[in-house]
Structure formats: C-alpha cells, structure tokens
Amino acid sequence: MLRVVLGWHGLRLLSRMCFAVCPRPPSCSASITGRRCSRLVRLRRATDRCRTGTSEPLGRGREDGLADPAELLPALPGPRGQTEQEVLEEEKSRPVFPAGICVTSGSRDESSGPRLMPLLLIKMLNKSRGKILGVLALFLVMVWYSIYREDRYTQLFYFPVQENKTTCPLGEVEKKASQLIGNYTRDHPLFLQLKDYFWVKTPSLYELPYGTKGSEDVLLRLLSITHYSLPESIQSLKCRRCAVVGNGHRLRNSSMGETINTYDVVIRLNNAPVHGYEQDVGSKTTMRLFYPESAHFNPKTENNPDTLLVLVPFKPMDFQWMEAILNDKKRVRKGFWKQPPLIWDANPEQVRILNPYYMEVTAAKLLNLPMKQPRKVKQKPTTGLLAITLALHFCDLVHIAGFGYPDSANKKQTIHYYEQITLKSMAASEHNVSHEAVAIKRMLELGLVKNLTYF
Template identity: 65%
Template sequence: MAALCFNNEICHRGYYSQTTKMKGKQGWKAIAFFFVVMFCFGMCWFLHMEYYMQRSYPSVHKICIPGDAASKAEILISNYSRDHPVFLQLSDYFWVKNQSIYRLPYGTNGSEELLMKFLALTNRYHVPEEIKRLPCRRCVVVGNGHHLKNSSLGETINKYDVVIRLNNAPVHKYEKDVGSKTTMRLFYPESADFDPQLDNNPDTLLVLVPFKQLDIQWMKIILNNEKRVRKGFWKMPPIIWEVEPENIRILNPYYMAVTATQILKSKKMTPKPTTGMLAITFALHFCDTVHIAGFGYPALTNKKQPIHYYEKVTLKSMAVSGHNITLEAQAIKSLLQQRIISNLTYF
C-alpha cells in the first residue's frame, strides 16, 4: 500500500508538474501574442500617422522645381498660359488688341475708362522685384477655414516665399495658427473689413478682385478721398480705409474666367467662384510649388460648426452667397488627388 501510495504521489506530482508546464507555456504564448498584437497595432498607428503627416504637412524645404506647377496645370487647363499679366496695367487699355470680350468679373469689357482713371492713380502694375527674381516660387494659399484653429501652422506658413491670404481673415492674435507673413491679400470691397496695418505687412500687396464696376469705383473713391457711395453693395464696405496707393493692385480677370470654365467646368460661368478657389487658380499660374491650408467646409448636415477660424458664422451664411461650395470641394479634391497641389491641413 505504501508503494502504491508512493506511486500515486508520484503520479500526482507528475500530473501537476505537466499541468504547470502546460499552463506556463500557454501563459508565455498569451504574453507573446499580446506583444505581437501591440507591435502590429503600434506599427499600423505609426504608418498611419506617417502617411497622415506626409499628406497633411508637406515639407516646405522640399526641393522646388521651376515650372513644376505649370507642367501639372497644363494637363488640367486647356490653353494654359503664363503670358497674361498678373495684374491689370494702364498700357492694356491703349491698344484695341487687348480689349476683353467678357464683362466683370471675367473680363474688363465696358470698364476700360474707369480702369484707366484708377490705374493712373496707383501707377503700380507689376510684381515686386524681390518676388519676380526668385528662381523658384514656393507658395501657400491660406484659406479661412475652421481647420486652421489650433493647428499651430504659423511658423510653417511663414517659411513660404509667397503667402496668399483671402478677404478679411485676421492675422493679429492668430499668428500661432496662421502665421504673420502676408505677401498678397485678395479681397473685394465687402470683404475689406480687415485692419490694413495689423493684419498685413508694410509691403503686402492688396489685390482687388473686382466683381462689378462699383468695386473699382469704391477703390478709386478711397484713394482719392472722394464722396462715398453707399448703395450697390450687398454689405457696406469700409468708408475710411488707410492704405498706400503703391500697395494696391487689380487682379487680372483672366484668372476668374479660367477658374469658372477650366477648374469648375461651369457652363455660362455660373456660379461665381469664391476668392479662395480663384486664389488657387492664380497660384497655379504664378507659382512653382502650390500648397494650401485652411480649405474645406463642414458637412452640409453640420449646421453648428463654424466655417472660419476667427468667427462663429456657420454654413447658413453661404446659402445666399451665390457660390457652389460642393462643386468647389470636388475641384479641390481633384487637384489634391492629381498632386497638382498639396494640403497642409486635412480636407
């Protein structure tokens, strides 16, 4: 019995020993499996973030290739040309061959006399020499979208050769997210309610985008300090606006026509492009590298999210704007997918 008991004890010990070994092996397998899963998860997360960062934050210091944007834009825009003047010039209206077949905002037909009077005041029609002589122009078009809020993109934006801003988007107090450098600001009278001193640099070009003759008239009145016109605007523009005439330019309406017909593919040039969409088209003709930031609206079902980084206005305000933001979103996505432009924020 003793021997039997001894043998049973041995059997029990063997059983527990084998069981413990099995449990130990299973435990190590579980731990190994856990670490494999965590490693895979970590790698997937890293690759996802690397992909996101590459798409969202293209390097400003990436080699700039002269003519790169032009070679890409030529595929998209038929009859693409950089021969058109960037800004309207007084000499354009002394020759019949330069007359436009379109009226504002797509041409200057019918506005020649007014433009001659206005352009004689400014006596500035060209791109500054420090920009013109750049061997390769790296440009960023800074939109006004809510995506810029808390983006901390200010330092990145300031590193571009040309920073193009839109309408009344403020810089003062938002420098961390949007930067402080402004090479050009595209605007129209109703969007001129920004501080020319606080929200621009001393050498910033204030580029008027004329949608109607009254827009040119307003600018002429401001520079000449003439009697103000209060009717004809959908929103009252500034009555007092302290700017230097040498900083004012008028964007060639050619870019508006190209935006409508070539980028948005709209028939009969309706609806009118936004200033942001126009700025992208302009950059494709003026720059060698084109990046954008702060573009994109909330989903049409999102009625509460602000559309701008600096105010609480929602999509409701766009209902009567006359712009087709859905069509423009599709156009920008196409430009991004074809890698004609790159994005600093998500779209």
C-alpha cells in the same frame, strides 16, 4: 537590447556570488555516523576550497559537463552493512550538478533548492537565448512598422512632409496643371496695367467679373494711381514656394503659424485677421485678395508693410469704390450687397488690380460655368478657389491650408476660424461650395497642390 545584455551578465554574476558566500556545513556530531558523516566532511572540505579559491571545482566532470555523483562520496563503506558498490548505486540516483560549481551542502539540505534556482534559470535562458532574441527583434520590427504607418498616414491626409527648400520641383506645377486646365499658359500678367489694356487697345470679350468690357473709363483712372509690378524680392526667386491660406475653421488651434511663415509667398483672403491668431495662421502676408464688401480690415494692422492689396473686381462699382477711397472722393454707397468701408487707410503703391483672366479660368476650366449666365441664377467662384488658380499660374510649389466647409447636415459648425457664422450664411451667396470642393480634391489627387490641413 543593451538592457537585455546587461541583465543577462548581471544574473550570472549574482549566481556566482550566491555560491561563493555559501555557509559552511556543521561538523559531524555523535549522532551522525557512517556514510552521512563522511559526506558532510567531504562537502565541508569542498566548501573550504571554494571559499579560498585554492583548488579546482568538485568533480572531474563527465562528458556532458556534469559532475559524477560518485566523486562526491567518501571511499569508506556506509553503515548498516552497505557496501561501497551499493552506496555508489544509491548515490547515482541523486541529482547531478554542473561541473565547475562548488557544492556546499548535501541533497537533503533545505537551502539547496533556492541556491540552485539562479543556476537553473541561467541554464534555461542560455538554451533559449536565440528564441528570446528572435522574439525581441520581431517586437522591435512591429513597433517600427506601426510608427511608420502612423507617420505615413499623417503625411498623406493631414500634414504632408515639407519639401526641402534646396530642391525645387521646377516645371511640375505647369505639367500637372495642363492636365486639369485646358490651354494652360503663364503668359498672362497677374495684374492689370495700362499698356496692355489701353495703349495696345486690347478688347475684352466679357464683362466683369470675367473681363473689363464696359468698365474701361473708370479702370483707366484707377490704374493711373496704382501699380502692377511684383516686388523684386519675389520676382527674383528661382523657386516660388507658395501657401494659400483659407479662412476655414480647421485652422483654429492648428498651430500651423510657424509652418506658414516659412513659405516665400503667403496669399490670404478677404478680411481674415492675423493679429491675435499668429500661432495658428502665421504672421506673414505677401498678397491679400479682397473685394469692397470684404475690405473690413485694417490694411496696416493685419498685413505686413510690403503686402500687396489685390482687388478682385466682381462688378463696375468695385472700381468706383476703390477710386473714391484712393483719391478721397465722395464715397459710393449704392450697388453693393453689403456696405463696404468708407474709410480705408491703404497705400496706393501697394494696391493691385487682379487680371479678370484668372476669374475666367477658375469659372470656365475648373467649375465648368458658362461665361454668360442668367441674372437670377448666377454662380461665381469664391475668392479662395480664385487664389489657388492664381498660385497655379505663378508658383513652383503650391500648398493650401484652411480650406473646406463642414458637412451640410452640420448646421451649427462655424465655417471661419475667426467668427461665429455657419454654413447657413452661404445659402444666399452665389457660390457652389460643394462644386468647388470637388475641384480642389481633383487638384489634390493629381498632386497639383498639397494640403497642410485636412480637407
């Protein structure tokens, strides 16, 4: 708008300068006589007055603001028998000029046309000024609306706007989770502890991974060397803003690292690396959920010094492997679908055992799986969906990133951001990824979780 205003005044100034420096008409020669000579003399005098600024502009002006052509004519009658009245009639048919403008040459002067162009342009713009401003305002509104729609689309489907850290939606997750999870409660502890399972003699209804039935002895020895509490820095938070970071290919080249690091609690999965991928996945890790076959990572390199290493037990052999690692006993080699690491440099004070209750909730309430399944057709939740369920029972705000698998027809697309394996590798697993995708989309529709990368 400023450019339009400056351009308007600049055009008017240019027009005035053009008429101020107009050339002086030539004197009448012997060949120019009568009316024409008188007109040139009169115009020359007007030009002199225009140059010096010592007189009023030509013409008293008519009611419409234009100079009367009769005032530009000499009082003498023209040659060849023309009377003064005839001269006036002839001159009245000539173009008129706006009042207040110094005229420097006759209508037959070849330079008069170009000199009038700025004046006519100014007059035209002056009459259409309202329309021009209206069109300009409409254009600006259209541009703003287009940008607003694009930003809104991005917020809803790709990178939602982050909530202000000073405001916390306390109670919102609990309220919405109760609509999706039957008998939702936050009374169950996150991690197993001795007093809840042995001193009080609380029996478990299910075997692993949904309970501890039949694994009490080895679990007792394992819990005696591990801990169950949360760090005070997390426990004392009035609002727990959590980010559950999946291992999906969508994190590659996402530049989400800085955003992920801003959350109070960052939950990672299995052997997903951090070192070398900080720009896309961040560097902060509050909890890392894993099981023995996925423990092929350096606990000190890929985690922070205070990261909680949360064991997700799927079978009794998982307890035995963890006990052997922490007590430096003879390693267990059988009973795994993939050989777990035999050397694992972890601090026992950082190790936690996840409460199987959350595996039960994930399977029964979100995936509608039976707790007792035939051995040949067993289905289990993935660690990723389990981590989201855990966050729903612990956090006041839950955002996810790096979730989702490629379309089943796309067999060449990698599924992880850090390794070149495809969806074909999931065929022999006990996970139903399409079923889990439906569960996560239901959470998104309810506003229970929000997505940082498109799902």
